[in-house]
Amino acid sequence: DVKVTQSSRYLVKRTGEKVFLECVQDMDHENMFWYRQDPGLGLRLIYFSYDVKMKEKGDIPEGYSVSREKKERFSLILESASTNQTSMYLCASSLRGGTGNTIYFGEGSWLTVV
Amino acid sequence: EDQVTQSPEALRLQEGESSSLNCSYTVSGLRGLFWYRQDPGKGPEFLFTLYSAGEEKEKERLKATLTKKESFLHITAPKPEDSATYLCAVQTSGTYKYIFGTGTRLKVLA
Numbered sequence: 001d002v003k004v005t006q007s008s009r010y011l012v013k014r015t016g017e018k019v020f021l022e023c024v025q026d027m028d029h030e031n032m033f034w035y036r037q038d039p040g041l042g043l044r045l046i047y048f049s050y051d052v053k054m055k056e057k058g059d060i061p062e063g064y065s066v067s068r069e070k071k072e073r074f075s076l077i078l079e080s081a082s083t084n085q086t087s088m089y090l091c092a093s094s095l096r097g098g099t100g101n102t103i104y105f106g107e108g109s110w111l112t113v114v
Numbered sequence: 115e116d117q118v119t120q121s122p123e124a125l126r127l128q129e130g131e132s133s134s135l136n137c138s139y140t141v142s143g144l145r146g147l148f149w150y151r152q153d154p155g156k157g158p159e160f161l162f163t164l165y166s167a168g169e170e171k172e173k174e175r176l177k178a179t180l181t182k183k184e185s186f187l188h189i190t191a192p193k194p195e196d197s198a199t200y201l202c203a204v205q206t207s208g209t210y211k212y213i214f215g216t217g218t219r220l221k222v223l224a
Binding site for chain 1: 160212216
């Protein structure tokens with residue numbers, strides 16, 4: 001079975017705190033993604049990584065950064081959390097190249113910034 | 115512009131009442147179309163991948179079909195446990211990106 005694991009399911013952080021969301025996949029996938037999902041707005045891509053130490057901005061990268069030091073691990077960092085970053089964050093992974101590659105998701109991390 | 119549209123936004127069915135969910139897409143080139151089920155508070159769970167027009171995939175009460183413009187998720191004799199949001203996504207040629215629809219919220223009443 002494919003597995004994308006997000007280490008924290010529920011977090012409550014204070015405005016201005018630095019927040020780390022961790023994600024690990026066990027499928028040897030090259031691509032990893034961070035999305036946020038908000039009611040009425042659907043899934044929005046924050047950052048994408050296609051290889052170790054490589055990253056590309058998605059549609060809403062402002063206020064976020066990422067780190068990929070190992071192939072299986074992709075971290076999302078909120079440098080200074082703000083209340084408008086309260087959301088569900090989804091990590092995902094997929095193979096690179098070839099025909100359409102199924103993207104697999106983790107269980108999600110619910111972040112509340114107070 | 116590449117786009118994915120799902121309809122209806124919400125659907126209420128009686129148990130056993132079969133129906134279909136629609137995913138229309140406008141993309142420059144299709145690498146794959148994907149269906150997911152998402153329960154409240156959880157991440158999307160993979161259901162099907164379709165690659166070319168005419169392809170069909172089945173799993174229990176669900177059947178996904180694909181044409182050059184749209185995909186259908188047919189639900190036969192649904193049960194209350196089929197209640198969830200169903201998401202459709204496409205991957206376009208020459209890109210890593212996945213374009214998601216906003217989903218159909220399905221409620222199956224006992």
